[in-house]
Amino acid sequence: MALIHVVGHTLRPGRASWAEPAEDRPGRAPVDGTGSRAARPTRRGTRPRPAADPHQGCHGAHLGADGTQVRATRDESAESEGPYSLLMAPSPAYALIATDLDGTLLRGDDTVSERTLSALARAARTGARHLVVTGRPAPRVRPLLAALGCTGLAVCGQGAQVYDAGTGRLLWSVRLDREQAEAALGKIEAEVGQVYAAVDQDGVDGLTLIEPGYRMPHPTLPAVRVGRRDDLWAAPISKVLLRHATLSDDELAAVARSVVGTLATVTMSGPGTVELQPCGVTKATGLALAAERLGVAAERSLAFGDMPNDIPMFRWAAHGVAMADAHPELKAVADEVTASNEDDGIAVVLERLFPAGRQDAVGPAGAGQ
Secondary structure (H helix, E strand, C coil): CCEEEEECCCCCCCCCCCCCCCCCCCCCCCECCCCCECEEEECCEEEECCCCCCCCCCCCCCCCCCCCCEEEEEECCCCCCCCCCCCCCCCCCCCEEEECCECCCECCCCCCCHHHHHHHHHHHHCCCEEEEECCCCHHHHHHHHHHHCCCCEEEEHHHCEEEECCCCEEEEEEEECHHHHHHHHHHHHHHHCCCEEEEEECCCCCCEEECCCCCCCCCCCCCEECCCHHHHHCCCEEEEEEECCCCCHHHHHHHHHHHHHHHCEEEEEECCEEEEECCCCCHHHHHHHHHHHHCCCHHHEEEEECCHHHHHHHHHCCEEEECCCCCHHHHCCCCEECCCHHHCHHHHHHHHHCCCCCCCCCCCCECCC
């Protein structure tokens, strides 16, 4: 399997390209480097967009702009093809349905309801693709994708990994530099005192390592406890997870964003889950790459999420749907709000957009295929 290691990669989040810098495309507002656009025509007219993403610590920096910041890996040999609803009128044909996992597609017991599975299957029969876009790293997603019967692409690790479930390979990945991760941790601890850290190792077999004092926020996800912080850096990593003894997630994330600068992007993806990932990388990064590979434009993409780490994904997609119990910051940028994950919120929207009997194909069907 031929792998190309790219250092100094100039990909910008939100721009679907493996190596080319972001440029304006006809009929679309210019990408600002954060996954957002200043203004974009919608079914309701022109919706203003912030010039920068407040959740991106790097504010549009290129990946590897200093030549050492990140390492991107692309597998050249892989060829995968593969009463809540508020604002949206009957939709055009969406060709891509991007869903977060925890708090969105998954219920609290890590299962997907039969109603939601049925709604996704109905959308697939029209040709729409379902793409999982999650903060979980690829090794923590593989069993779930297998259970769902997904054989195509998935975006993992907060957008730092594009994974091919059919071949079991990472088509693209970005690593967080150890020195920059340690420097970012130092700056954060200088402000708030001790934090407890964990890391997700890069690769399809990477482990989640946790230092003494760190508690896993999701009890079903496996982790390996190490003896000291230095042991976290035993292998290349894709991100760092942080917890603080007394600060809330919002407080810890706010401090981290204020001090890390271009060392990392700070995200908050769930209760007890504040993360540092490679500078410039968000869910929009991986989503744009996967969508380009699938031949689907942002204008035909629909996104579901529940946490602030989904904001770049909402800004990239044509339409963003927040769950009923989503974080207020995500609801503020969402196009509509649906029911909760426990009440089949995704199905509520898809049943409206893809009504029974509709068979007008919008492209090859399949889950991320």
